[in-house]
Amino acid sequence: MGMTGRSNKQERQASILKQLSRAPSLRIAELAVGLGVSTETIRRDLDELTALGRLNRTYGGAVLPPEAEPAVKEREKILLPERERIAQATLGLIKPGNFLMIGSGATTVHVARRLAADCGNLTVITHAFGVASVLSANPTITVIMAPGRFNPDESCTYGGYAVAFLAGFQVDRAILGASGLMPGGPTDADAESATVYTAMMSSAAATTVVADHSKVDRSFLARYATWSQVDQLVTDRELPLPLADRLAACDTEIIVAP
Amino acid sequence: MGMTGRSNKQERQASILKQLSRAPSLRIAELAVGLGVSTETIRRDLDELTALGRLNRTYGGAVLPPEAEPAVKEREKILLPERERIAQATLGLIKPGNFLMIGSGATTVHVARRLAADCGNLTVITHAFGVASVLSANPTITVIMAPGRFNPDESCTYGGYAVAFLAGFQVDRAILGASGLMPGGPTDADAESATVYTAMMSSAAATTVVADHSKVDRSFLARYATWSQVDQLVTDRELPLPLADRLAACDTEIIVAP
DNA sequence: TTGCCTCTGTTGCAAGTACCACATTTTGAG
DNA sequence: CTCAAAATGTGGTACTTGCAACAGAGGCAA
Numbered sequence: 069m070g071m072t073g074r075s076n077k078q079e080r081q082a083s084i085l086k087q088l089s090r091a092p093s094l095r096i097a098e099l100a101v102g103l104g105v106s107t108e109t110i111r112r113d114l115d116e117l118t119a120l121g122r123l124n125r126t127y128g129g130a131v132l133p134p135e136a137e138p139a140v141k142e143r144e145k146i147l148l149p150e151r152e153r154i155a156q157a158t159l160g161l162i163k164p165g166n167f168l169m170i171g172s173g174a175t176t177v178h179v180a181r182r183l184a185a186d187c188g189n190l191t192v193i194t195h196a197f198g199v200a201s202v203l204s205a206n207p208t209i210t211v212i213m214a215p216g217r218f219n220p221d222e223s224c225t226y227g228g229y230a231v232a233f234l235a236g237f238q239v240d241r242a243i244l245g246a247s248g249l250m251p252g253g254p255t256d257a258d259a260e261s262a263t264v265y266t267a268m269m270s271s272a273a274a275t276t277v278v279a280d281h282s283k284v285d286r287s288f289l290a291r292y293a294t295w296s297q298v299d300q301l302v303t304d305r306e307l308p309l310p311l312a313d314r315l316a317a318c319d320t321e322i323i324v325a326p
Numbered sequence: 327m328g329m330t331g332r333s334n335k336q337e338r339q340a341s342i343l344k345q346l347s348r349a350p351s352l353r354i355a356e357l358a359v360g361l362g363v364s365t366e367t368i369r370r371d372l373d374e375l376t377a378l379g380r381l382n383r384t385y386g387g388a389v390l391p392p393e394a395e396p397a398v399k400e401r402e403k404i405l406l407p408e409r410e411r412i413a414q415a416t417l418g419l420i421k422p423g424n425f426l427m428i429g430s431g432a433t434t435v436h437v438a439r440r441l442a443a444d445c446g447n448l449t450v451i452t453h454a455f456g457v458a459s460v461l462s463a464n465p466t467i468t469v470i471m472a473p474g475r476f477n478p479d480e481s482c483t484y485g486g487y488a489v490a491f492l493a494g495f496q497v498d499r500a501i502l503g504a505s506g507l508m509p510g511g512p513t514d515a516d517a518e519s520a521t522v523y524t525a526m527m528s529s530a531a532a533t534t535v536v537a538d539h540s541k542v543d544r545s546f547l548a549r550y551a552t553w554s555q556v557d558q559l560v561t562d563r564e565l566p567l568p569l570a571d572r573l574a575a576c577d578t579e580i581i582v583a584p
Numbered sequence: 585t586t587g588c589c590t591c592t593g594t595t596g597c598a599a600g601t602a603c604c605a606c607a608t609t610t611t612g613a614g
Numbered sequence: 615c616t617c618a619a620a621a622t623g624t625g626g627t628a629c630t631t632g633c634a635a636c637a638g639a640g641g642c643a644a
Binding site: 086089090092094095124125126127128129133197200201203204205210211212213214215216217218220223225231233270271 | 350351353379382383384385386389390391408416440443455456458459461462463468469470471472473474475476477478481483555
């Protein structure tokens with residue numbers, strides 16, 4: 069049984085999808101002429117691609133299915149109240165006129181949103197598009213983006229250009245997220261982002277880590293700091309004792325958002 | 327003469343758009359039954375909405391135009407086919423392995439999208455998040471963001487940091503948009519963006535300006551180049567003679583997208 | 585080779601759609 | 615109210631699509 073189906077059918081279907089990427093819709097008759105096959109063949113191709121979820125049929129043609137939301141969107145929606153409390157508690161650390169660096173991450177975007185709403189007269193340097201976008205809603209906040217290679221998953225920049233750029237500044241405070249909170253220090257799932265965080269800390273007089281309780285005792289590839297380098301951890305629940313003792317020993321203030 | 331025409335036609339068309347937002351496509355017959363009007367009325371509604379760019383016709387129905395997200399400006403939605411043709415024509419200037427700089431603007435984002443879909447092995451330096459975002463869909467393209475102050479209207483960076491950063495590179499080609507095409511050269515509505523464009527041109531061996539016919543003879547604040555500094559203008563219609571002669575005198579190649 | 589399966593084209597018809605011209609209703613200004 | 619423009623419905627014709635059944639072409643294994 070010839071199960072391979074090796075003919076130019078695949079090329080044809082690939083061509084259909086490609087054409088669909090640059091036109092909102094296609095008609096069967098045009099496709100048939102353009103690809104040199106009969107309309108029935110096109111119809112069968114469309115039915116197969118529809119079964120695979122690659123496109124949607126219309127009467128007489130096909131369209132691309134509505135785009136699936138980026139993965140980052142889903143993550144943004146969980147633990148919203150917790151992040152909001154963390155953001156509110158972090159505001160107490162910021163004074164008008166401050167110079168800040170803010171890292172990427174869902175929680176830091178919340179902090180930035182609160183800053184834009186309740187503070188002002190700030191200058192913020194960031195490598196995250198989301199942070200820059202919400203901050204710029206407040207015209208009294210000057211937002212400076214760091215350069216670097218573009219990370220589409222987090223919509224942020226990273227790499228040597230980012231690190232070198234950040235080294236040219238001296239700010240009052242760095243506000244950073246974390247993927248995991250370990251006794252050895254905050255960790256991040258993305259090693260490239262971790263180097264950016266480290267650079268931000270080096271250019272900041274103080275460092276604040278913001279992270280909700282789900283990050284406790286989760287370990288990831290890159291530890292971007294030790295707790296002795298972190299001045300405050302803002303979170304939404306009391307930490308378990310081993311971790312709390314460790315931070316106390318490192319003079320890291322623990323701020324639990326009410 | 328009742329020129330307002332404010333009857334329930336607007337409600338009906340709004341309903342069509344709303345239904346379309348939750349279904350990939352609609353059929354005229356179903357709409358006619360659901361809204362209690364004749365198919366001819368629905369057909370006329372769809373024709374009007376198509377003229378407004380709110381949807382795209384298919385045989386027997388309608389679909390939403392691609393990427394009808396709220397953040398996208400109305401400006402992005404007009405002249406879509408023209409920009410698409412311009413983008414396609416611009417591809418011919420790009421070779422695998424090229425180093426590029428791409429400026430902000432609706433048309434340049436289209437060029438970037440086509441580059442991501444049809445080219446590869448490129449390195450692109452840009453100050454526009456839209457460009458970076460669509461390019462990063464292709465993992466063989468390295469995207470580098472320029473630093474600078476953040477412009478929320480265009481979602482791009484600008485200012486001295488951006489200009490200085492771009493000066494540190496030497497690329498094969500700069501691809502730039504324009505708000506207006508004047509005999510003196512391409513102009514832009516945003517003076518800050520114009521300085522970035524100028525910086526890109528200084529770092530590029532060749533400069534290509536992409537702009538649709540609606541930009542012809544429109545003047546804006548900042549002229550960021552003279553035509554003698556531009557190697558190609560990619561547009562979608564033949565230019566009026568005075569402008570065409572001027573470009574010819576400056577050795578600027580005019581590429582009219584078919 | 586034979587046999588079977590997949591892919592494709594062809595044919596005919598039913599159903600759906602587009603387009604046009606014209607009649608009718610609705611709307612809003614004067 | 616009157617009237618003209620806009621909006622909508624209707625009918626007819628020509629065209630397009632969907633569907634199903636059938637037949638030919640080509641590949642692959644026994």
